[in-house]
Amino acid sequence: MMDETRAPQTRGYRKKERTRRQLVAAGQRVLAEKGHGLTVSDVVAEADVSNGTFYNYFADREDLIEAVAEHTALALAADAAERPIEDAARRFAFATMRMLLHARDDETWARVLLRLVGRPGAGVDLSRYLREDLAEGHAQGRFDDEPDDATLDQVAGLVIMTIRRMVEGQARPDAPQQAVARGLRTLGVDAAEAAALADEAAEAVA
Amino acid sequence: MMDETRAPQTRGYRKKERTRRQLVAAGQRVLAEKGHGLTVSDVVAEADVSNGTFYNYFADREDLIEAVAEHTALALAADAAERPIEDAARRFAFATMRMLLHARDDETWARVLLRLVGRPGAGVDLSRYLREDLAEGHAQGRFDDEPDDATLDQVAGLVIMTIRRMVEGQARPDAPQQAVARGLRTLGVDAAEAAALADEAAEAVA
DNA sequence: CCAAAAAATGGGACTATTGTCAATATTGAA
DNA sequence: TTCAATATTGACAATAGTCCCATTTTTTGG
Numbered sequence: 436m437m438d439e440t441r442a443p444q445t446r447g448y449r450k451k452e453r454t455r456r457q458l459v460a461a462g463q464r465v466l467a468e469k470g471h472g473l474t475v476s477d478v479v480a481e482a483d484v485s486n487g488t489f490y491n492y493f494a495d496r497e498d499l500i501e502a503v504a505e506h507t508a509l510a511l512a513a514d515a516a517e518r519p520i521e522d523a524a525r526r527f528a529f530a531t532m533r534m535l536l537h538a539r540d541d542e543t544w545a546r547v548l549l550r551l552v553g554r555p556g557a558g559v560d561l562s563r564y565l566r567e568d569l570a571e572g573h574a575q576g577r578f579d580d581e582p583d584d585a586t587l588d589q590v591a592g593l594v595i596m597t598i599r600r601m602v603e604g605q606a607r608p609d610a611p612q613q614a615v616a617r618g619l620r621t622l623g624v625d626a627a628e629a630a631a632l633a634d635e636a637a638e639a640v641a
Numbered sequence: 642m643m644d645e646t647r648a649p650q651t652r653g654y655r656k657k658e659r660t661r662r663q664l665v666a667a668g669q670r671v672l673a674e675k676g677h678g679l680t681v682s683d684v685v686a687e688a689d690v691s692n693g694t695f696y697n698y699f700a701d702r703e704d705l706i707e708a709v710a711e712h713t714a715l716a717l718a719a720d721a722a723e724r725p726i727e728d729a730a731r732r733f734a735f736a737t738m739r740m741l742l743h744a745r746d747d748e749t750w751a752r753v754l755l756r757l758v759g760r761p762g763a764g765v766d767l768s769r770y771l772r773e774d775l776a777e778g779h780a781q782g783r784f785d786d787e788p789d790d791a792t793l794d795q796v797a798g799l800v801i802m803t804i805r806r807m808v809e810g811q812a813r814p815d816a817p818q819q820a821v822a823r824g825l826r827t828l829g830v831d832a833a834e835a836a837a838l839a840d841e842a843a844e845a846v847a
Numbered sequence: 848c849c850a851a852a853a854a855a856t857g858g859g860a861c862t863a864t865t866g867t868c869a870a871t872a873t874t875g876a877a
Numbered sequence: 878t879t880c881a882a883t884a885t886t887g888a889c890a891a892t893a894g895t896c897c898c899a900t901t902t903t904t905t906g907g
Contacts, residue, residue, distance in 0.1 A: 454856085454857085474891085474892060474893085475892075475893065475894085476891090476892070476893090484857075484858090485857060485858045485859060486858080486859070486860095486893090486894085487856095487857065487858055487859065487860095487894095487895085487896085487897095488856075488857050488858070489894095490893095490894065490895075491855090491856065491857075494894095495893080495894075496892095496893070496894090546759075546761070549758060549759045549760075549761065550759035551759070552755065552758045552759060552801070552802075552805065553755045553756040553757070553758050553759035553760075554755075554756075554759075555752065555755060555805050555808040555809045556809060584806060584811070584812070584813070584816075585803075585816070585819045585820065585823055588799060588802035588803055588805075588806060588820075589795070589798070589799045589802070589823060589827070591798070591802055592795070592797070592798025592799045592800075592801055592802035593794060593795045593798045593799075594798075595758065595798055595801070595802070596794035596795070596797055596798035596801070597791075597794055599758065599761055599794075600790060600794060602761045603761045603762060605790070606790075607790070610790075610791070613791045614791065614794075617791055617795060621795070621827070657873090657874080657883075657884060660884080660885090680863090680864065680865085681864075681865065681866085682863090682864070682865090690885075690886090691885060691886045691887065692865090692866085692886080692887070692888095693866095693867085693868085693884095693885065693886050693887065693888095694884075694885055694886070695866095696865090696866060696867075697883095697884065697885075700866095701865080701866075702864095702865075702866095
């Protein structure tokens with residue numbers, strides 16, 4: 436990715452940024468159609484820019500794929516965050532369930548998301564929503580633990596590995612509920628309520 | 642990877658399998674020296690085989706990197722498994738700590754290991770030792786949970802995400818102990834003992 | 848406000864690398 | 878020695894990634 440910290444003051448600047456969005460959008464379409472066999476040629480053709488321009492915005496092919504994954508994941512997370520759910524535990528259950536079911540229904544996206552994990556440095560913002568949820572849950576007295584990095588890692592890791600297992604086709608049908616319930620229990624919600632919330636989320640999201 | 646399930650029909654033919662080992666070994670050396678910029682050309686030059694031969698054994702460049710990572714991880718896991726530690730909880734603590742510290746000290750390997758996550762289907766054997774440990778721990782009455790997939794995912798996910806954070810340079814110095822203790826607690830070991838075992842493992846492995 | 852310098856973007860030819868393939872060489876068995 | 882099976886090879890095609898220059902945009906100074 437290019438320098439994101441540059442101040443977006445100038446008007447023309449935004450025009451140039453559109454090229455990046457074009458490329459990401461094109462990447463999304465090509466990825467959806469051709470899956471992982473996407474080539475840079477495909478993408479630049481779809482976006483109607485030249486090969487050189489592509490590398491003005493992305494370091495390599497993986498970098499684009501990463502950007503597409505992040506874009507989709509953020510959209511999903513932002514959407515979930517907008518829901519006016521007061522209880523942090525319930526919101527966590529819904530957001531997590533949403534991500535898991537989306538991964539189940541869109542294998543291409545799931546695979547791309549998994550790659551993101553394998554590329555440290557990327558996807559940092561992804562955990563922002565999770566962190567906020569955890570912090571609020573702790574403030575509400577819903578979750579035991581302080582929302583520290585280790586807690587975050589454990590919950591995120593559970594979600595990631597569950598998605599991985601789903602992609603591998605080795606997941607039981609109720610893997611999403613299991614994972615959500617397990618995540619809640621890890622955060623300090625008692626087993627019975629965790630299971631209830633997970634089931635509720637599964638029904639609501641599906 | 643090529644077909645591993647092929648029966649040893651022609652006994653002596655397996656001498657040819659040496660080529661694969663040569664490639665993996667060459668990959669290890671090149672990876673250690675050039676880090677991520679390794680090219681297939683480098684590897685085949687180092688292994689002294691032709692370009693075409695490489696693709697007889699590996700589907701693509703990533704596939705080799707994967708094999709190298711698995712090779713190293715398995716060596717590590719096997720080594721840990723050989724230690725005559727009776728208590729499953731303690732053995733888990735040692736094995737996990739060993740992997741975490743190795744990842745901390747060898748960033749290249751850590752990055753390669755993370756990539757395995759993004760390649761579903763790979764690294765399956767990696768969790769075998771973990772599964773065995775969990776099963777034995779359950780049999781010993783040390784761990785609460787049945788050693789089911791979800792438990793495995795949660796523990797493996799914790800380790801992976803901890804390594805990820807270490808690679809990103811955002812981990813606290815005691816992240817390995819934290820992670821090991823957390824893993825033990827997830828398995829049902831009470832907090833005090835989990836912390837004690839984690840500290841013990843950290844000292845012993847370091 | 849204008850002109851010119853400076854900086855960033857877009858373009859596409861070029862190089863490097865990956866990955867394919869059909870021909871050739873090697874192996875073990877009969 | 879011959880054969881079938883498999884491994885190896887290197888030339889080749891496809892694709893990734895680099896580089897430099899023209900063009901556009903932004904900033905500077907009068």
